[in-house]
Amino acid sequence: MKITLKRLACLGASFTSALAMADAAGPPVLSPAIPFDVTANPPFTLDNLQHDFDVLSWQTFVALNWPAKADGSADTSVKIGTPGQTVWESWKESYAIFLPQGQKPLAWDQATPPPAACQGKGNLPVLQQMGKVAGVLDEFIQPFKTGPLVDQNGTYTRNAIMVNQPMFDDIVNKGLYSKEGQQAFLGKADNRIAFSCGVKDKQVGAIMVKSAWKVLGGNDNPQEFHAVDALVYTPGNTDPNTGAVIPESCSAQKVGLVGLHIVHKTKDAPQWVWSTFEHVRNVPEKTTPMNERKGPYLFYDAQASDRPINEPPARPWDPSKKATPSQIVREIPLTVATHQLNAQWQGALKGTVWANYQLISTQWPTAPADDCQLPSPTNPLGTPAPSFLANATLETYNQGTTPQASSSCMECHNNATTRVTQSPRTSFADFTFLLERAQSTGAKE
Amino acid sequence: MSDPNLQNFIDLSAVLTGLAADLLAPTLDPIKLPPLFFATAQQGMGTAAFSNLLTLYASIKNQPPAQIASAVLGNSDPQIAQGARSIMKLWLLGSWYQPYDQGTAHKGDTRVVSDQAYKESWAWKIAQSHPMGYSQYHFGYWNEQPPTLKQFTGVDAKEGQQP
Numbered sequence: 001m002k003i004t005l006k007r008l009a010c011l012g013a014s015f016t017s018a019l020a021m022a023d024a025a026g027p028p029v030l031s032p033a034i035p036f037d038v039t040a041n042p043p044f045t046l047d048n049l050q051h052d053f054d055v056l057s058w059q060t061f062v063a064l065n066w067p068a069k070a071d072g073s074a075d076t077s078v079k080i081g082t083p084g085q086t087v088w089e090s091w092k093e094s095y096a097i098f099l100p101q102g103q104k105p106l107a108w109d110q111a112t113p114p115p116a117a118c119q120g121k122g123n124l125p126v127l128q129q130m131g132k133v134a135g136v137l138d139e140f141i142q143p144f145k146t147g148p149l150v151d152q153n154g155t156y157t158r159n160a161i162m163v164n165q166p167m168f169d170d171i172v173n174k175g176l177y178s179k180e181g182q183q184a185f186l187g188k189a190d191n192r193i194a195f196s197c198g199v200k201d202k203q204v205g206a207i208m209v210k211s212a213w214k215v216l217g218g219n220d221n222p223q224e225f226h227a228v229d230a231l232v233y234t235p236g237n238t239d240p241n242t243g244a245v246i247p248e249s250c251s252a253q254k255v256g257l258v259g260l261h262i263v264h265k266t267k268d269a270p271q272w273v274w275s276t277f278e279h280v281r282n283v284p285e286k287t288t289p290m291n292e293r294k295g296p297y298l299f300y301d302a303q304a305s306d307r308p309i310n311e312p313p314a315r316p317w318d319p320s321k322k323a324t325p326s327q328i329v330r331e332i333p334l335t336v337a338t339h340q341l342n343a344q345w346q347g348a349l350k351g352t353v354w355a356n357y358q359l360i361s362t363q364w365p366t367a368p369a370d371d372c373q374l375p376s377p378t379n380p381l382g383t384p385a386p387s388f389l390a391n392a393t394l395e396t397y398n399q400g401t402t403p404q405a406s407s408s409c410m411e412c413h414n415n416a417t418t419r420v421t422q423s424p425r426t427s428f429a430d431f432t433f434l435l436e437r438a439q440s441t442g443a444k445e
Numbered sequence: 446m447s448d449p450n451l452q453n454f455i456d457l458s459a460v461l462t463g464l465a466a467d468l469l470a471p472t473l474d475p476i477k478l479p480p481l482f483f484a485t486a487q488q489g490m491g492t493a494a495f496s497n498l499l500t501l502y503a504s505i506k507n508q509p510p511a512q513i514a515s516a517v518l519g520n521s522d523p524q525i526a527q528g529a530r531s532i533m534k535l536w537l538l539g540s541w542y543q544p545y546d547q548g549t550a551h552k553g554d555t556r557v558v559s560d561q562a563y564k565e566s567w568a569w570k571i572a573q574s575h576p577m578g579y580s581q582y583h584f585g586y587w588n589e590q591p592p593t594l595k596q597f598t599g600v601d602a603k604e605g606q607q608p
Contacts, residue, residue, distance in 0.1 A: 046473050366473040377592040378570070381581045385475035387561075403560045404579060417584050428583035 028058065028348040032066040032074035032087075034204045035059045037266040038273070038364070046366070046385060051337060053362040057275035058345045060262055064088040064209065065226070065354055071109070081352025088209045088262075089125065089228070091162035097171060098437035102178025108165055118231045118250035127158035127213055127255065128233040130319060147312025149396050151298055153218040154322035157258065157393060158232060160211050161434070166196045167206035171434075179419045179440040186420050186427060193418060193430045197265045197372035205265040208432060212259030212393040214298060225256025225279065226353050234319050244318035258282060258298060259393030260357070263409075263431075270372040271382045272431055274363035274409040276391040280356050283392045285333040299328040299392065312397050330392050331399035331406075334360060363389045363409050384410040450499055454483050454532075457502040460510045461517070461533045464567060465599050469536060476561050485558050486532050491547045494524040501525060539566030570597040573607075 038056045040049060066074040067082045072090035075082075096112035097105050106112055113119065114126045130148045149157045163171075175181030176193070185191050198205030215232065216222050229252060236248030260277040283300045284293040286309075295302045307327040314324075334342075342358045349355040365382025369375050376382065390399040390407035400406035413431040419438050420427045429435045459466040470479040487495045498517070505513055520526045527544035534542050539562035543554040557563050569576045573591040580586075594602040602608050 044473070046475060049473065366475055367471070378597050379581070380583065383471075383473075383475065385473070387475055403564055411581070414581060414583070427585060 028345045030062050030080055030348055031059065032063055032076050032080075034063040034207075036198055036200050036204055037268050040268075047337065049364070049366075050362070050385060051341065053273060053364045054338060054341050054359060056264075056273060057262065057277075057359050057362045058341070060207075060264060060275060061260070061277055061357070061359070062345075062349075062354070064207075064262060079352075081349070081354060085228075086226075088162055088164075088207075091164055091209070092168050093126070094161040094163075094434055094437060095126070095128070097163070097168065097177055098434070098439060099177070100439060102180060102439045102441040105168075105172060105177055108168055114231060115233055115235075115248075115250065117248045118233055121231055121250060121252055122229070124229050124231045124252060125160070126231045126233050126250075127160055128235065129159040129161070130156050130317075146397055148317055148319070149212070149299065149328070149393055150313055150323045150326045151214045152296070152301060152325045153215070153220070154325055155215045155217065156317075156319040156323065157212050157214045158255070159394070160213070162209045162211075163434070164204070164207040166198070166203060167208060170195050170206065176418070176435055177438055179438050180443050182418045182420050182435060182438055183422070186418065192373075193428060193435065194373040195265050195430050195432070197267050197270060200267065205267075207262065207264045208434070209263070210261040210394065211257060212391070213255040214258050216254045216256045219296070220256065220298075222254060222256065224281070224353065224356055225258075226357075227254055227256045229253070230255045244316035244320075246318055246320045249320060257357075259391045261391060261394060261409075265372070265430075267372045268368060269365055270369050270375060271365040271380075271384070271410055271414075274389065276360045276362075276389060276394075276409075277357050278360055278391060278393060280358050283328045283330050285330045287333050288329075299326050299396075301325060301327060310397055310399065326396070328392055328396055330360075332388060332390070332401065334358070360391060361386060361389050365410070381410055381414055384408060451479065451483050453499045453503050453506070454486070455479055456506060457499070457513075457517070457529075458482075458532060458536055460513045461529060462536050462567065463510075463600060464536070468599060476565060478562060478565060481558065481562065482532075482535055485535065485541050486528070489531060489541050489543055489547065489550065490524065490528040494522075494528055497522065498525050498528055535562075537566060537568045537571070539563040567598070573597055 035056055038052050040052050062080055063074065065086045065088070066080050067078050067084045068087045068090045069075045072087065074087050092105070092108065099105060118126055151157060171177055174185050176185060195206035213230070216225065216227060231250050232253045232255070233250045234246065234248065237243050237246050258279045262275040263272050264275070265272045279298060281295070282298050284295070284297060290305055293300070293302045293305065301307070304327065309327050309329050313326065338359060338361055346355045346358070363384050363386060366385045367376070367379055367383040369382065388401050388406050388408050392399070395407035398405065398407045410431070413433065416429040416431060416433045416436065418427045418429050418435045455466050455470045458469055462469070490498070501517065501520070502513065505516055517529045518526055524545060531542045531544045534540065535558070540555055540557050543550045543552055545552050564576050564579050566576070571594070573594060575582060593608045594600060
């Protein structure tokens with residue numbers, strides 16, 4: 001049963017359909033097809049819809065983690081969990097879209113050469129980002145406590161950001177990959193940044209994925225992770241005013257997935273659907289009694305429970321050296337309903353590494369706009385549920401429930417702009433910070 | 446809404462503020478101010494006076510809104526009249542104004558009920574604006590005409606006023 005959320009209010013809470021109820025209670029189906037949108041089942045209460053969006057999250061998680069063929073599409077001849085590159089890992093990484101001097105990115109199916117320091121070290125994915133500390137975003141990030149995350153072996157975790165082809169095509173076709181391109185696009189009277197919300201049964205809307213990885217070493221067992229060989233790249237820094245002075249480096253390492261954001265724009269969610277997953281062994285919950293914090297955890301030492309929690313490492317941050325491991329707990333415990341749903345999907349995924357991952361929650365708009373390309377003028381955020389959501393590996397240091405300070409995916413991403421400084425309209429970037437990465441071609445404006 | 450007292454509280458609030466009940470208490474409501482405001486008013490007025498107010502409302506709820514408002518706000522029981530006034534302010538300003546001495550609270554005491562209560566209070570929307578210190582509007586919004594009063598509140602602006 002498919003229904004647009006906008007109509008929910010009119011339907012009231014008493015409407016039920018036996019068919020839809022049976023459908024909602026069915027066991028998880030592992031499918032390589034990315035769902036186009038949420039399947040909402042009556043009665044349309046907040047809790048039921050949360051469940052439906054959480055199911056959408058799991059379905060999308062399974063489809064995106066399906067093994068990919070050489071062309072990046074799901075290999076339907078094998079099951080999920082078969083080793084190899086997954087669908088989302090074949091997508092374009094941000095560094096391959098926003099190139100130096102605002103150059104046009106290579107075609108979707110053409111691989112971008114890695115940074116010079118990584119060349120000749122194998123045809124492997126490159127991991128370079130560490131926490132929300134990238135240069136262009138410093139200014140924005142200032143009010144938030146932020147910093148890198150260090151695993152129990154003293155090594156920094158790394159992030160990567162990928163987008164699917166509909167989103168990539170939008171960026172390229174509209175010239176949004178350079179600062180001047182953005183200026184030209186927004187210079188036209190009716191143009192606004194609005195990514196695709198998909199066409200039902202034909203094309204999925206824009207999807208962006210942010211992943212967090214730890215280098216596997218020490219006591220880590222690679223079998224427990226979605227593990228890949230990657231080139232871990234650290235750009236050099238020669239200016240002591242901007243951080244530790246470190247040489248550029250790149251080395252091949254085995255890394256394991258510890259966190260995954262999946263953000264999907266759909267017809268029913270013009271503010272996008274914000275799903276976030278973690279490795280089940282990442283951290284204890286704040287409410288877990290001390291004597292039950294057995295672990296071993298990837299980002300918490302049960303033997304050192306007197307250490308301050310959720311504090312960023314001391315500066316200067318130097319990923320080339322061993323650092324004191326982060327001591328992290330989850331501020332907002334998973335709900336009972338999420339635990340139950342996770343158990344169902346983990347059961348269906350039993351025997352694969354994916355059973356070692358859990359959904360934290362899904363943030364979705366309870367009051368979406370009528371037109372998925374045009375946010376409501378009075379409520380552009382669409383009243384997110386839940387009000388707060390954080391991934392312990394990616395929003396580590398601003399978890400919690402304080403408006404303005406604690407992590408709400410939609411609230412924070414609602415601030416994202418383009419790099420355009422002179423626009424007759426707002427330069428809202430449709431909830432993605434990616435466009436702030438665009439560089440200048442150097443052409444006169 | 447399963448609790449009839451809570452529903453009466455919301456419906457009474459709608460009459461007092463002129464805002465539709467489903468705007469004050471949306472069907473899908475992750476923020477959940479109505480139960481918080483209910484508890485705040487009950488505690489502030491005292492259980493007995495609060496219950497008297499809701500009982501009065503329940504007995505006249507089919508009357509036109511203006512009549513209900515004057516029966517409540519002009520009530521001969523000062524706790525009903527002043528309590529109702531504080532409930533009105535609660536929705537509009539997100540703060541509880543203690544209407545009379547009650548328990549340890551003194552007439553005139555004021556407190557912001559919660560961060561969400563401040564952020565979501567209706568005075569900002571009626572002013573076609575946003576709370577001080579918080580805005581969900583996009584960079585550069587100050588350069589554009591604000592949405593109309595109707596878009597914000599469902600209520601038409603009076604003739605001669607800014608739309």
